Amino acid sequence: MNAAIESPPADRRVTPAWTPPAASLALEFCGMHFASPIVLLSGCVGFGEEYTRVAGFSNRDAGAICLKGTTLAPRLGNQPHRVYETPMGMLNAIGLQNPGVDHVVRNILPELDFTETRFIANVSGSTVEEYVEVTARFDDSPIDAMEINISCPNVKEGGVQFGNSPEMSARVVAACRKVTRKPLITKLSPNQTDIQQNAKACIEAGTDAFAVINTLMGMAIDTRTGKPVIGNRQGGLSGPAIKPIALLKVAQVSEVAKPHRVPIIGQGGIVSANDAIEFLLAGAAAVGVGTALFYDPLVCPKINRGIAGYLAAQGLANLAALSA
Ligand SMILES: Cc1cc2nc3c(=O)[nH]c(=O)nc-3n(C[C@H](O)[C@H](O)[C@H](O)COP(=O)(O)O)c2cc1C
Numbered sequence: 001m002n003a004a005i006e007s008p009p010a011d012r013r014v015t016p017a018w019t020p021p022a023a024s025l026a027l028e029f030c031g032m033h034f035a036s037p038i039v040l041l042s043g044c045v046g047f048g049e050e051y052t053r054v055a056g057f058s059n060r061d062a063g064a065i066c067l068k069g070t071t072l073a074p075r076l077g078n079q080p081h082r083v084y085e086t087p088m089g090m091l092n093a094i095g096l097q098n099p100g101v102d103h104v105v106r107n108i109l110p111e112l113d114f115t116e117t118r119f120i121a122n123v124s125g126s127t128v129e130e131y132v133e134v135t136a137r138f139d140d141s142p143i144d145a146m147e148i149n150i151s152c153p154n155v156k157e158g159g160v161q162f163g164n165s166p167e168m169s170a171r172v173v174a175a176c177r178k179v180t181r182k183p184l185i186t187k188l189s190p191n192q193t194d195i196q197q198n199a200k201a202c203i204e205a206g207t208d209a210f211a212v213i214n215t216l217m218g219m220a221i222d223t224r225t226g227k228p229v230i231g232n233r234q235g236g237l238s239g240p241a242i243k244p245i246a247l248l249k250v251a252q253v254s255e256v257a258k259p260h261r262v263p264i265i266g267q268g269g270i271v272s273a274n275d276a277i278e279f280l281l282a283g284a285a286a287v288g289v290g291t292a293l294f295y296d297p298l299v300c301p302k303i304n305r306g307i308a309g310y311l312a313a314q315g316l317a318n319l320a321a322l323s324a
């Protein structure tokens with residue numbers, strides 16, 4: 001017998017130490033395969049190319065990327081200042097600066113590498129008709145899904161005016177639903193009285209998922225001039241300062257969405273794996289990372305590793321087991 005392949009006697013065999021199988025971070029979200037629960041948030045990654053020049057950054061570290069809010073016609077956005085750092089957060093009032101949906105579909109989408117991750121359009125508008133038209137044009141494109149932004153606090157018409165009324169929110173969702181079979185994710189506003197009532201109306205109107213939450217309205221004043229710092233007077237507050245509010249809104253929306261199996265992308269101030277896990281425990285299926293990228297563009301692999309480590313430590317094989 002060949003000594004090299006001879007098995008050692010049974011009493012001398014060494015049992016290798018048991019290592020738990022690596023927990024899977026992949027998930028199915030509205031029929032889409034996400035390699036990670038992280039979704040890079042609209043307005044914080046441009047049109048998917050913003051950070052790809054940063055050494056070490058990869059779109060593959062995110063399960064999906066939401067593109068900048070897109071309207072029917074190009075928009076120049078608001079007067080400066082458009083961003084202002086606040087304690088544990090930032091105010092922004094970009095004003096939906098974008099090149100218009102036709103430019104995005106014709107010139108930007110063909111440049112994106114759809115093998116890297118899923119790409120989600122952020123549909124914005126001032127009228128129901130505009131939301132419908134933008135949705136229809138993205139429907140006729142390779143985009144994977146659409147997020148209906150009825151919660152932008154930084155434009156004079158539309159945006160949060162729709163998102164703060166359950167009836168108007170439902171009208172926008174129902175109208176967009178008629179022109180696409182792609183997944184529709186409704187982005188809810190925290191600037192409203194009863195987010196659960198709004199979520200119920202959107203589910204009845206046919207939304208497939210929710211993004212919870214958009215920014216909170218805020219303001220800063222320059223005491224030297226006595227005038228608001230932000231050119232638009234008010235802006236949307238994001239970052240760690242809003243996390244406890246966002247977490248509560250996710251838990252509230254989850255109560256009405258879970259029975260209908262409508263998943264949530266929880267977001268608002270996530271900067272670490274622990275933050276992300278809190279959102280997953282509150283009922284989110286996926287987690288958004290936005291403002292954190294301004295501090296640390298390489299935060300995603302750290303969050304992925306932290307979630308995987310947590311699942312393994314809990315003896316859970318995957319993310320679904322966390323909410324089971
Ligand atoms: C500079 C900036 C621009 C944004 N633009 C958009 C936008 O175009 N559409 C949208 O739905 N949300 C927009 N948002 C909101 C984010 O997508 C996200 O919902 C919010 O910032 C909360 O997450 P965060 O605290 O992790 O940033 C923007 C946020 C920031 C900071």
